[in-house]
C-alpha cells in the first residue's frame with residue numbers, strides 16, 4: 395500500500411483530521427485540488443464559534459457545543475486570535491418571544507450551560523450599545539469569534555511538520571475498491587491505501603449522492619463596517635426567521651476589531667435589501683462606514699458523518715453547515731478515533747504539537763520590532779500600508795511549511811491587501827515578491843485558482859517588472 399490513510403479534501407475538516415491522525419504511527423496523504431489548503435474557508439476571516447443553542451437538529455447542536463468547549467484551548471496552543479464575545483439571540487415581537495423561549499428550553503434539554511433568558515432591562519445592561527427595541531433575548535456566554543483560515547492553516551502546518559504528505563493541485567477523479575483497501579485516482583497519480591477519508595463536498599464518487607443533490611442552500615450577504623465610526627456591540631447579535639425570504643440576521647464583532655453585518659437569505663438579495671434588513675439589528679447604518687459588501691452562496695445545514703463502511707476502510711464526511719468551523723475540533727477527533735480503532739497504529743513519541751512561530755509586526759512592542767529589524771531589514775519595510783504588513787512577513791508566509799503560492803494565500807496568512815484600499819497599493823508588490831521567492835514570472839502569479847493570473851501579459855518590454 396502507498397499509504398495507510400488518504401484524506402480527500404484539504405478543507406477545514408480535512409486539515410484538522412490530518413492533524414489528529416498525524417499523532418499516530420501512520421503513513422498519511424492529503425489530496426487537495428486547489429493551490430492552497432482551506433481555500434473555501436469563509437473569505438472574511440472571522441467566524442462565530444457557535445454553542446449549539448440556535449441549531450434546529452440535535453446532532454448539529456452537539457457537534458457545535460462540543461467543538462465550542464475545545465476551541466479556546468486549541469487557539470491558545472496554536473496562537474490563533476480568539477475573542478470570547480458572548481451572544482444575544484433577540485426577539486422583537488411577541489411571536490418571536492415564544493420562538494426564543496422554545497429555543498431556550500430545547501437548548502437546556504440538550505445540556506447547554508452558561509445560557510440565560512434575559513428580559514428587556516437586562517438585555518441593555520449586557521449590551522448597552524444595542525440601539526434597537528428588543529423584548530427578550532437568549533444570552534450565551536459560550537460564543538466567540540476566531541480567524542477560521544488561521545485555524546485551518548495551523549492544523550495543516552502541524553500535520554505537515556509531523557509527516558503528512560500534502561498533495562496540492564491534484565484532483566481526485568475516482569475511488570476504486572480493491573480486494574484489500576482502495577485505489578485513489580487523481581489527474582496526476584494513482585495511489586493505494588487502506589483507509590479513505592472523504593471530506594470533499596460532493597461526497598466523492600461513491601457515497602451519499604442523493605442527500606447532496608437534494609440540498610437547497612441559501613445566500614449570505616455581508617457588510618464589513620469600519621469600527622471607529624459606529625456604535626460597536628460587544629456581543630454577537632442574532633435574529634432568526636424574519637420572514638419567508640430571510641433566515642437569519644447577524645451582527646458580529648470580529649477578531650480583527652471590525653464589525654460584520656450579515657443577512658442569510660433564501661433568495662439572492664442585493665446591496666439595498668441587505669442594508670434594509672441589517673437595519674433591524676443596527677439603527678442608522680451610514681453607508682460611508684461600509685467598507686465592503688460580499689455575497690456568497692451559503693449552506694443547507696447538512697451534516698453527514700458516515701462511518702458505516704469503516705470495516706471496508708471508507709469514511710465519508712460532508713458538512714455543509716454554517717457552524718462547520720465550530721464543529722471541527724470535535725468532528726476531527728471523532729473521525730480520528732474511528733480510524734485508529736480500525737487500523738494497526740500507536741501514538742508517536744516524537745509528535746510535535748506546536749506551530750512554527752512567526753512575527754506579526756503590527757502587534758509587537760517597538761523595542762521587539764527594532765530587534766527583529768536589526769536581524770532582518772525586510773521586517774522594517776512596509777508593503778501593505780493599510781494593515782501595516784512588512785516584506786519580512788510576506789516572505790515568511792511564502793517560506794513557511796505549506797507556504798502561500800497565490801496572492802490569496804499571502805492575504806489570508808498575513809492580512810496584506812485586506813485593508814481599506816483592498817490591494818490597490820500593494821497588489822503588484824505582493825505579486826513581485828511571490829514571483830521572486832518562487833522563481834516565477836510575474837505573469838505566472840495567480841490570485842487563487844488556475845487562470846486567475848493577476849497580470850495577463852507584459853505590455854512593454856522592460857528588463858524587469
Ligand SMILES: Cc1cc2nc3c(=O)[nH]c(=O)nc-3n(C[C@H](O)[C@H](O)[C@H](O)COP(=O)(O)OP(=O)(O)OC[C@H]3O[C@@H](n4cnc5c(N)ncnc54)[C@H](O)[C@@H]3O)c2cc1C
Pocket residue numbers: 402403404405406407408425426427428431432433434435436437440441442443444542564565566567593594595596614690691692713714715716717718719720721
Ligand atoms: C460565508 C461563510 C461564513 C461562515 N461562517 C461561519 C461561522 O461563523 N462559524 C462557523 O463555525 N462556520 C462558518 N462557516 C463555515 C466554514 O467556514 C466553512 O464551512 C468551512 O470553512 C468550509 O470550508 P472547508 O475548507 O472545510 O471546505 P470543504 O468544502 O469542507 O472542504 C473540502 C475541500 O475538498 C476539496 N475538494 C473538493 N473536491 C475535490 C476533489 N475532487 N479532489 C481534491 N480535492 C477536492 C475542496 O477544494 C475543499 O478544499 C462559514 C462559511 C461561509 C461560506
